[in-house]
Amino acid sequence: MQTNYDVIILGSGIAGLYGALNLDRKLRVLLLAKRELTLCNSSLAQGGIAAVYDRLHDSVQKHINDTLVAGGFRNDRKAVEILTTEGPDDVRRLIELGVDFDRTETGEPHLTLEGGHTRPRILHHKDSTGKEITDTLIQQVRALPNVTILEHSTACDLQKTGNTFHLDVLDEPGSHQAFHSHFLVIASGGIGRVYEYTTNSSIATGDGITLAYRLGARIKNLHYIQFHPTAFANRHTRESFLISESVRGEGAYLLNCHSQRFMQEYDERLELAPRDVVSRCIMEEAKRTHSDQFYLDITHEDPDAVKARFPLIYENLLKEGCDMTRDKIPVYPCQHYLMGGIDVDIDSTTTIDGMYACGECSHTGVHGANRLASNSLLEAVVFSRRCAAKINSLASDAPDSFEEYTFHNDRPGEPIPHGIRTETRSILQKAYFVTPDLAEARSGYERVCQLRDQLESSGYLVNRDFVEARSLVTVACLILREVLED
Ligand SMILES: Cc1cc2nc3c(=O)[nH]c(=O)nc-3n(C[C@H](O)[C@H](O)[C@H](O)COP(=O)(O)OP(=O)(O)OC[C@H]3O[C@@H](n4cnc5c(N)ncnc54)[C@H](O)[C@@H]3O)c2cc1C
The missing domain is CATH 3.50.50.60 (FAD/NAD(P)-binding domain)
Incomplete structure (x- = not known):
């Protein structure tokens, strides 16, 4: 080819x-x-x-x-x-x-x-x-x-x-x-x-x-990482299903564990404040109520209009046993965008x-x-x-010729040890979720740098698992370094 x-x-x-x-x-x-x-x-x-x-x-x-x-x-x-x-x-x-x-x-x-x-x-x-x-x-x-x-x-x-x-x-x-x-x-x-x-x-x-x-x-x-305030609060899978902001745009309320609206206590833009603000408010409210239970409620809107406007979200929630036209949707912030x-x-x-x-x-x-x-x-x-x-x-100014280069990544090698990705994710989750925890960031930074050096210096088998693990530890180092320097 x-x-x-x-x-x-x-x-x-x-x-x-x-x-x-x-x-x-x-x-x-x-x-x-x-x-x-x-x-x-x-x-x-x-x-x-x-x-x-x-x-x-x-x-x-x-x-x-x-x-x-x-x-x-x-x-x-x-x-x-x-x-x-x-x-x-x-x-x-x-x-x-x-x-x-x-x-x-x-x-x-x-x-x-x-x-x-x-x-x-x-x-x-x-x-x-x-x-x-x-x-x-x-x-x-x-x-x-x-x-x-x-x-x-x-x-x-x-x-x-x-x-x-x-x-x-x-x-x-x-x-x-x-x-x-x-x-x-x-x-x-x-x-x-x-x-x-x-x-x-x-x-x-x-x-x-x-x-x-x-x-x-x-x-x-x-x-600069965005934590979306309203992912479906299902902690069984790593990929959290998003409950789009437009659900709030179309009238949904954000409720705490007592089924009370609370955004008025924090920001005059209420549920439609920018995402970082809403996520931080949820974390504050969680501390105040000693509960991480939050809900979106759009049951007051016309059910047919809700189903027609949000067919994907409706169907996905139904699979989880939640009918958004009748039930409150359990939500919690999660990582969303870089x-x-x-x-x-x-x-x-x-x-x-x-x-x-x-x-x-x-x-x-x-x-x-x-x-x-x-x-x-x-x-x-x-x-x-x-x-x-x-x-x-x-x-048009680029030359016609290409330089040559040979990689040696097809050499045999050991697969990377189990657990590197899990450990990295757990470090990030503790060190920087919505707001940074500087003590966790300091110890986490040292550890992810060690993991990165380990992957960079050893002759592991270069497969997708290796590439992705190397990326995660490198990105984790860069994030935590910026957190500590900011
Ligand atoms: C659930 C969800 C909802 C969102 N909703 C909105 C929204 O409503 N509006 C909005 O503006 N934004 C939204 N975003 C953000 C937006 O979707 C993304 O920021 C944007 O689509 C990113 O596009 P991209 O082309 O940069 O990357 P992606 O679409 O993620 O594509 C990345 C590509 O890179 C390839 N790739 C990665 N690594 C390698 C590799 N090593 N080798 C070869 N290929 C590689 C992947 O295979 C993929 O093809 C949402 C994001 C999510 C997750």
Whole structure:
């Protein structure tokens, strides 16, 4: 198979797919997915994508303000301006590509409200917007003759010599193959699996961030982690099912263990305060009531409307024995999103020449210290399109030749010892969940650094288990270091 490409895109979520669609058709592109194309955080997105679509009742300035307020004004203002001014055109492009957003009776996209937004501006496809967008983009990218898609292919190692990136990729039967490119786009998603409880897909182990870090790229604000206030409180599985913010947007109340609303005691925006605020309020209320039982209650709304608006959430809860039209939904905060990541400029350029990063693995600065709901799908499309435009503008100057490089990751070796991932998750859960615990962070940091050194220095078998464990311990070190330095 062909091993030299103009561009390799590491990741096939919305950032990777939309980036591929925007690259010049003359460029030979390799698009990698660790598992099947649809297994990613993008497919899980429920609420929708934020954009100023209704200029009569909304404005870019309001979207900017809401983004800055939610981000605690730690956002990069230039990036926020780009996100909000260019975003509506990308959303229109998604519609042209075939994304079927829900519509009002007059045929306009239905705009919903979510926490931190002062106007309804979230376009959505029922409560499965991410799947609708991902499926549409996959169909479009599969039709591109210049894009080769490799599923079940894990990027294990990354090197750069001269003008060429070298990527060691492991396929599902277990063979290693090196691919080479002049441009590399990292679109590998988030880090949720470093926590015991997360809404993230199993691919979210921070592999791309780790590969970039090991190559020397600047990583920024990895401790800017969003804890969603309302995941379904089912502690039997690691992947917590999200009860989208739009359930609160459509009128649900947040209740404590006494079935009382409590947000009025903490914030005038009530249930629709930004996520970090609501999560912190829940932790405060838990201390006050000595209970970690919390509920969302939407039983006062029309049951048929609730079922029609949230079919996915309704069905998922029903499987757990909870009918959201009649029962309170047990909820609790859990890890949800990474605002920090591989540091990039407004064209998604990293600190390594020829390397780009977009989507959740990147740090554009748009989200500041806390992401405004539904701004991440928007960030993924806006900045992956800008990344593609930048590469298109530089590609004609790229040399014809590729440097050579040989990896030695196919050597036999011992599998990694059991328990490294479990220990890392438990450390993070104790050291930094909603708010940091500095004593736990200090001891946890030392331990995860030891684990990282162990994995980096020993000749373990390089399989997916090894790669993901190495990523988790590396990401854990970076998060806790930032927590301790902040
Ligand atoms: C439950 C849930 C609900 C959400 N709801 C919303 C919402 O309503 N609105 C919103 O704006 N945002 C939402 N988000 C956030 C949003 O979905 C993500 O931030 C965004 O989709 C990330 O897209 P991405 O392309 O960066 O990464 P992903 O979609 O996660 O894709 C990552 C890709 O990288 C690949 N990959 C990773 N490691 C490797 C490797 N080593 N080798 C090869 N490939 C690799 C994966 O296979 C995958 O293809 C939600 C997230 C979750 C989890």
